[in-house]
Amino acid sequence: xxxxxxxxxxxxxxxxxxxxxxxxxxxxxxxxxxxxxxxxxxxxxxxxxxxxxxxxxxxxxxxxxxxxxxxxxxxxxxxxxxxxxxxxxxxxxxxxxxxxxxxxxxxxxxxxxxxxxxxxxxxxxxxxxxxxxxxxxxxxxxxxxxxxxxxxxxxxxxxxxxxxxx
Amino acid sequence: xxxxxxxxxxxxxxxxxxxxxxxxxxxxxxxxxxxxxxxxxxxxxxxxxxxxxxxxxxxxxxxxxxxxxxxxxxxxxxxxxxxxxxxxxxxxxxxxxxxxxxxxxxxxxxxxxxxxxxxxxxxxxxxxxxxxxxxxxxxxxxxxxxxxxxxxxxxxxxxxxx
Numbered sequence: 001x002x003x004x005x006x007x008x009x010x011x012x013x014x015x016x017x018x019x020x021x022x023x024x025x026x027x028x029x030x031x032x033x034x035x036x037x038x039x040x041x042x043x044x045x046x047x048x049x050x051x052x053x054x055x056x057x058x059x060x061x062x063x064x065x066x067x068x069x070x071x072x073x074x075x076x077x078x079x080x081x082x083x084x085x086x087x088x089x090x091x092x093x094x095x096x097x098x099x100x101x102x103x104x105x106x107x108x109x110x111x112x113x114x115x116x117x118x119x120x121x122x123x124x125x126x127x128x129x130x131x132x133x134x135x136x137x138x139x140x141x142x143x144x145x146x147x148x149x150x151x152x153x154x155x156x157x158x159x160x161x162x163x164x165x166x
Numbered sequence: 167x168x169x170x171x172x173x174x175x176x177x178x179x180x181x182x183x184x185x186x187x188x189x190x191x192x193x194x195x196x197x198x199x200x201x202x203x204x205x206x207x208x209x210x211x212x213x214x215x216x217x218x219x220x221x222x223x224x225x226x227x228x229x230x231x232x233x234x235x236x237x238x239x240x241x242x243x244x245x246x247x248x249x250x251x252x253x254x255x256x257x258x259x260x261x262x263x264x265x266x267x268x269x270x271x272x273x274x275x276x277x278x279x280x281x282x283x284x285x286x287x288x289x290x291x292x293x294x295x296x297x298x299x300x301x302x303x304x305x306x307x308x309x310x311x312x313x314x315x316x317x318x319x320x321x322x323x324x325x326x327x328x
Contacts, residue, residue, distance in 0.1 A: 028325045035321040036314060038200065043208030047232055050208070055235065058228035060294075066221035067212060146204070151197040158193050 005091045005165040017088030027088065030081045037078035038153075042146045044071035045113050052120070052131050052139040060127040061120070068117055075110070091165040098159045102152035109145035112138060168259050175255035184253045192253070195246040202246070203317060205239025208232070211313060217289070217298045217306035226298075227290040260328035267319035274312035281305045 008014055015021045017030065044067045051059050086093055093099045120126055120135060131139075175181060184191060209232035215221065216229050251258045258264045285302050292298070298306070 028322055032318045032321045035200075035203075035317055039203050039207040039317055040211070042204040043206075043211055046204055046208040047212050050232060050235060056228055056231035058231065059224055063221060063223040066223070067215070070215065070220075147197075147201055150200045150204070151194075154193055154197045154200060158189070 001094075002091075002165050005094070008087055008090045009164060009166045011087070013084075014087050014090075017084050027085075030084050030088075033077050034081040034085065037074040037081065038150070040074035041071050041078060042150070044068070044074070045109065045142060045146060048113070048116060048121070049139040049142050052116070053136055054130065057128075061131075062122065062124060062127050065117065065121045068121075071113070089163065092160045092163050093156065095162050096156060096160045098152050098155050102149050102156065105145045105149035105152060109142055109149060112142045112145065116142075169256075172255040172259045175252050175259075178252060180249075181252045181255070184249050192250075195249055199243050199246045199250075202239035202241075202243035206236045206243070206313065209234075209236030209239070211236075211310060214306040214310040217302050218310070219297065219303070222295050225294040226292060228294075230290070257327055258323065261323055261326050263319045263322040263326040267316050267323070270312045270315045270319065274309060274316065277305055277308045277312065281309070 012021065016023070016026055019025070019027050047067070048064050050056065051061055051064060115138070120131070126135075212221075213226065213229050213233060216224055216226055221229075281302075285299070285305065289298065289302055
């Protein structure tokens with residue numbers, strides 16, 4: 001595993017991310033995109049969950065589907081920026097259990113969002129009125145998962161055991 | 167003068183209280199700051215997008231019911247943000263990214279006051295498929311741009327430590 005980390009860390013892309021190939025702004029700019037992507041992805045998810053839980057009841061639930069392209073663009077931005085950050089510091093992330101907790105929370109939250117977008121937002125009977133209890137529980141679970149992903153992500157800066165293998 | 171303010175902030179009871187909470191208080195407040203940001207984008211940001219023409223079929227007045235939760239997120243961020251500044255004042259007061267963030271907070275604040283005092287009452291009455299008047303679109307664009315700059319500059323603070 002360490003050989004793989006060293007191979008990644010000595011690659012030109014990894015050096016570029018860490019600002020070791022002359023341009024120091026790559027890392028800060030990637031981090032900024034990661035934060036903006038988080039804001040829009042989690043923001044749209046929270047709005048959908050909030051509506052499912054009964055906030056803003058006059059919003060036709062299915063019409064919120066129109067915000068999903070924003071969330072999906074934000075997801076693409078965060079997958080790309082996240083992979084670049086991982087290429088910059090593979091040892092730091094992959095030797096920290098908190099990183100896997102973060103990925104698990106995101107995977108479950110995205111699965112949840114996918115279920116809502118295909119099974120709830122497409123069904124016109126849910127456009128108005130109160131949603132079934134199971135659906136509302138899943139919306140609560142989504143909020144908890146996104147909050148956990150954010151906490152785990154922020155803790156990555158404080159809980160790593162090893163920064164680099166090289 | 168700034169140095170005096172910075173030293174004074176760090177000498178306050180609140181600064182000592184926050185810093186002496188142990189090593190997890192700061193990261194937990196940062197996490198709350200991120201959640202507040204998401205609440206703001208998920209309410210104010212989405213109303214801005216709706217006013218800019220996205221998601222026709224949703225009445226602005228209906229979507230606007232989410233805004234109080236964004237204001238809640240904003241208050242969480244004012245509290246946690248103030249703790250950061252009081253806790254480590256010289257890292258912020260002399261930081262160019264922080265200054266840009268504060269400048270755009272001011273612009274966003276003026277824009278909010280302007281919107282609610284001028285166009286909001288008329289905007290609320292528009293139907294679900296109506297297009298917004300140009301002045302409303304401009305204010306929505308200013309709002310969304312400000313929050314994007316504020317998040318970006320905020321995330322850059324750590325790279326511009328004096």
